[in-house]
Amino acid sequence: MPLPDELRPWIARVGALRLDAVPKEPFVHLPDADTKVVVRVEGSGRRSVLVVGPRVRATYHAGKPLVSCVEVRLAPGTTLPLLGVPAVDLVGRAVSLGDLPDRKARQLADELRWLDPDPERTVERLAEVLPGRLTAVADSSRTELVRAGVDAMSIRTGHLPGPVPDVARELAVSERQLRNLFAEGVGLSPKHYARINRVRAVLAHATELSWAQLATATGYYDQSHMTSDFRALMGVPPRSYFTGRLPEAMPCQSVRRG
Numbered sequence: 001m002p003l004p005d006e007l008r009p010w011i012a013r014v015g016a017l018r019l020d021a022v023p024k025e026p027f028v029h030l031p032d033a034d035t036k037v038v039v040r041v042e043g044s045g046r047r048s049v050l051v052v053g054p055r056v057r058a059t060y061h062a063g064k065p066l067v068s069c070v071e072v073r074l075a076p077g078t079t080l081p082l083l084g085v086p087a088v089d090l091v092g093r094a095v096s097l098g099d100l101p102d103r104k105a106r107q108l109a110d111e112l113r114w115l116d117p118d119p120e121r122t123v124e125r126l127a128e129v130l131p132g133r134l135t136a137v138a139d140s141s142r143t144e145l146v147r148a149g150v151d152a153m154s155i156r157t158g159h160l161p162g163p164v165p166d167v168a169r170e171l172a173v174s175e176r177q178l179r180n181l182f183a184e185g186v187g188l189s190p191k192h193y194a195r196i197n198r199v200r201a202v203l204a205h206a207t208e209l210s211w212a213q214l215a216t217a218t219g220y221y222d223q224s225h226m227t228s229d230f231r232a233l234m235g236v237p238p239r240s241y242f243t244g245r246l247p248e249a250m251p252c253q254s255v256r257r258g
Contacts (some may be wrong), residue, residue: 001120004127005106010082012073012128016119019067026060026249030203031196031233033188034070035079035087037072037108041117049097049109051083053090054187058234060233062249068125072126077146077185082108082130087187145171146185149178153194160219161194199233204228206242 001014012034043066079087084102097177098109111129115121152167161167166177167190182190201218209217215226231237235247 003123006105006131007123007127010078010130012075014073014123014126015071016117017067017069017096018117018228019073024132025244026062026246028246029055029059029061031055031058031199033186033196034073035083036113037074037120039070039072039112039115039117041068044065046147047113050094051090051097051100051105052094053092054087055234056092056188056192059247060235060247064237069254070115070117070119070122072122075147077140077143079187080141080184081140082245086184088183089187091187094191118145142181143185149181149190150186154197155188155218161197164190179242195229195233199230200224202230202238206238211238219231 003011003014020048021082025245032055035054035143035239036052038052040048040050044048074082079085079090083100085100096109097112098106100106108129111125112122115125116180149167153161155161162170164178165175168175171178173181179189182188182193186193188196198218198220202214205214205217210215211226212223215221215223218226220226220229227237230241236245240246
């Protein structure tokens with residue numbers, strides 16, 4: 001969903017999902033370094049606004065029918081100013097947004113709760129309620145450092161993440177400061193963020209290159225290193241994942257309170 005300029009310092013992406021029938025294949029939640037706000041409407045009409053923290057490993061679930069969701073991915077460094085909690089407090093959690101202790105989170109939950117699960121309407125509403133907090137985040141030197149660190153630890157065309165000490169020196173901070181910045185603004189250590197980014201790059205480009213070429217292109221020492229890292233985060237080695245030999249699907253977890 002295209003974002004207006006005033007939301008770009010806050011929001012990385014807005015997307016939608018709708019399930020009208022029980023999926024035949026397990027639903028995979030990939031390892032994910034982002035924090036998301038999810039507006040969810042079940043077939044029964046039950047509505048909820050959730051905050052879903054970074055996910056350090058993949059999980060596999062049996063899908064549910066008649067569920068519509070809009071997912072708002074927060075930009076790095078905005079979890080604390082927008083929701084009142086550091087990202088590290090949300091790792092591996094899916095909680096009701098209104099149950100977070102900060103008043104800003106409860107206000108945002110109230111603003112989004114009765115929206116239809118439509119990404120365009122969600123973007124419009126966010127543009128109405130967030131501008132008052134925009135300048136502080138956009139001009140924050142701490143937020144800018146978080147984003148510079150995320151950029152340095154991400155794979156993109158012509159760039160592979162360097163060692164954490166080198167990235168800290170590039171940003172003129174200590175390694176401890178860099179870890180603290182990532183914990184607050186991303187929720188993960190710089191090293192684990194890079195691991196997730198690499199595995200997601202493998203997932204994105206697996207059909208384009210051989211395994212050995214893919215390992216080199218994504219910054220692994222060799223193919224065995226890539227396989228080991230992939231297994232650790234995805235639960236199965238690459239060949240098993242791409243041939244559909246997946247871990248057993250589990251029921252979706254209940255939303256945790258608080």
